[in-house]
Amino acid sequence: MLQTYQKILVPVDGSYEAELAFRKAVNVAKRNGDDSSIHLVHVVDTRAFQNISSFDTAMVEEVTATARKTIEGYLEDAKKEGIKHIDYSIEYGAPKVVIAKDLPAENDIDLIMIGATGLNAVERILVGSVTEYVTRNAKCDVLVVRTDLDNKPALSKEQRKGFEKE
Template identity: 30%
Template structure:
């Protein structure tokens, strides 16, 4: 049965176990609604060394993150094929929450699916949480997928 509610789903992936669970959940929603998935991986450029550092190190880190992003989108491609879902891969660079939110707005997605990193209260206070920022600022429903409890 075709549903119009969630036709464009953004799955933000980060390579974590919870990110893998988010891929599965997002694909199932897309399969049921016969929707399209955007698989987004954001290279967090806030973790690069300061500008005074060796530029070769920064270039090496950028290449590493881009390669990792391609690996993550490949995982989404496998899940999309298995679910029979149309998927478009996107890699962006910047602050993850900001890039997720701006992509969602620009492409008028109907739902955002993200994994939770499961940070402690202290980590969340000090570092913030990408999923928390997305939930707080998104204009569409956000599904935050938690991993299995140990």
């Protein structure tokens, strides 16, 4: 019997890798039937604001508004593809923990579909990759998306200039 996933978590940040993960999640949800649902999440990394001496809530509100606009585009695309059960949240905190531990526990997630990291080797050593952390720490299955819908390698950074959602 084939494994079916009912609750799929897809972290999105407007990047090309997140777009690939979203597209594949839509296909998985369609294959798994009407009971499957997708939960999109954008995590605002509040640690990025800790170094700003005069913490400005307007900055957080701007980041949140941009995230909401990006997610609304994903919601529209999913509905056009026939996905009936899709929702989203915008969370605040450390993306690694929110994606790997908090949301899966709160929402009974059985699959996380996440884009492959865009970090180079030095950046991974210094800050670590969210994708790497999620694959090591999530209690549910994790699918790291590295290819497009035709299972062809993702475009290189040069090939996808201008692709990232604003």
